[in-house]
Amino acid sequence: MDLALLLDPFATVSLPVAEWANDGMRWLTSNYRGVFQAIKAPVKWALDLVEDGLRGTPQTVLLAICTLFAWQIVNRATALLTFCGLIVIGIIGAWDAAMTSLAVLVTAVAISTAAGIPLGILCSRVDAVWMAVRPVLDFMQTIPSFTYLVPVILLFGIGNVPGVIVTAFFATPPLVRLTNLGLREVRTDLVEAADAFGASRWKRLLSIELPLARPTIMAGINQTVMLSLAMSVIASMISVAGLGRLVLVGISQLDLARASVGGLGIVLLAIIFDRVTQGFGFTRRDRGNRGLWEQGPVGWLRARTFHPERQSSS
Numbered sequence: 001m002d003l004a005l006l007l008d009p010f011a012t013v014s015l016p017v018a019e020w021a022n023d024g025m026r027w028l029t030s031n032y033r034g035v036f037q038a039i040k041a042p043v044k045w046a047l048d049l050v051e052d053g054l055r056g057t058p059q060t061v062l063l064a065i066c067t068l069f070a071w072q073i074v075n076r077a078t079a080l081l082t083f084c085g086l087i088v089i090g091i092i093g094a095w096d097a098a099m100t101s102l103a104v105l106v107t108a109v110a111i112s113t114a115a116g117i118p119l120g121i122l123c124s125r126v127d128a129v130w131m132a133v134r135p136v137l138d139f140m141q142t143i144p145s146f147t148y149l150v151p152v153i154l155l156f157g158i159g160n161v162p163g164v165i166v167t168a169f170f171a172t173p174p175l176v177r178l179t180n181l182g183l184r185e186v187r188t189d190l191v192e193a194a195d196a197f198g199a200s201r202w203k204r205l206l207s208i209e210l211p212l213a214r215p216t217i218m219a220g221i222n223q224t225v226m227l228s229l230a231m232s233v234i235a236s237m238i239s240v241a242g243l244g245r246l247v248l249v250g251i252s253q254l255d256l257a258r259a260s261v262g263g264l265g266i267v268l269l270a271i272i273f274d275r276v277t278q279g280f281g282f283t284r285r286d287r288g289n290r291g292l293w294e295q296g297p298v299g300w301l302r303a304r305t306f307h308p309e310r311q312s313s314s
Contacts, residue, residue, distance in 0.1 A: 025154055036155045043107065044161045051103035051160075059090060070272070072296035074279035081275060085268040094243060094265040101242030101269065104160060104235075105228050108167035112224050116172045117217065120179025121205070130180060137173040145170060145234050153238055163240030167231045174223035182216030183209055218281030225277055229270045233262075243269070 028036075054062065063086050071079035089098045123130040148166050156162040186209045194204040210217070236244035243265040250259025287295055294302070 111168040116175030124183035163235040171227040175220040178220030182213030
């Protein structure tokens with residue numbers, strides 16, 4: 001008997017994790033459902049605001065805004081890429097679905113940024129917080145993405161708003177990690193110089209540390225955007241509209257055409273967002289020793305407004 005127990009210990013010894021999870025979820029849903037419904041309210045308001053703005057704006061106007069924005073943030077090549085990518089999305093008939101996916105993406109990334117950057121700053125300041133948060137981030141990044149759907153359905157229901165919430169949860173960990181990493185890699189001599197001149201902690205953070213860590217932080221936001229787009233197809237399983245639903249319906253009905261349209265739309269949005277978000281991490285040196293407002297359409301207008309002789313000489 002003892003030998004059998006030694007050779008096969010898990011036949012009699014087990015940890016009731018499944019029961020604990022079910023009991024915990026029942027307790028949350030029975031006692032705090034109102035809290036989770038209250039959390040949905042501001043998310044729904046923000047999502048409706050963004051989606052109504054995107055879907056209510058004429059396609060030509062939105063196309064021009066996105067193209068000029070990409071030119072301002074990055075360069076003309078990225079603006080051309082944005083213009084052509086959005087044109088293709090419209091031509092293949094995925095414009096409305098792309099605007100819905102874009103609204104979900106923008107709202108989720110905004111929530112991830114609002115939560116991830118302050119948490120990353122706190123982790124870089126307090127080692128005890130980083131030691132506590134790091135295993136949680138490890139768990140969030142290694143757990144299968146489908147597993148996120150179950151508690152979100154039970155706590156928030158289905159639809160676009162729960163899709164925003166699950167996307168934000170899924171995409172936040174890289175931003176926390178890279179914000180913490182960027183701030184910890186700021187040169188200590190610059191921090192010591194700021195302290196020597198009597199700068200407060202907030203002044204030092206806003207004027208020295210965050211600007212120097214900006215490329216790393218923007219890399220974290222870039223990863224958050226990419227993970228949000230990757231989650232769009234999985235989130236469509238809880239009735240989230242957009243390009244992901246086209247892919248899901250195409251898979252379920254073996255409709256290659258519909259799946260191809262949705263997949264191509266997601267790829268094009270991913271490429272556009274990847275290029276544009278990379279531009280936010282550019283330094284003045286990367287822009288040819290020019291500031292953000294000294295290039296692009298704003299720089300072009302400023303040059304002709306304040307230096308009309310350049311236009312006449314050209």
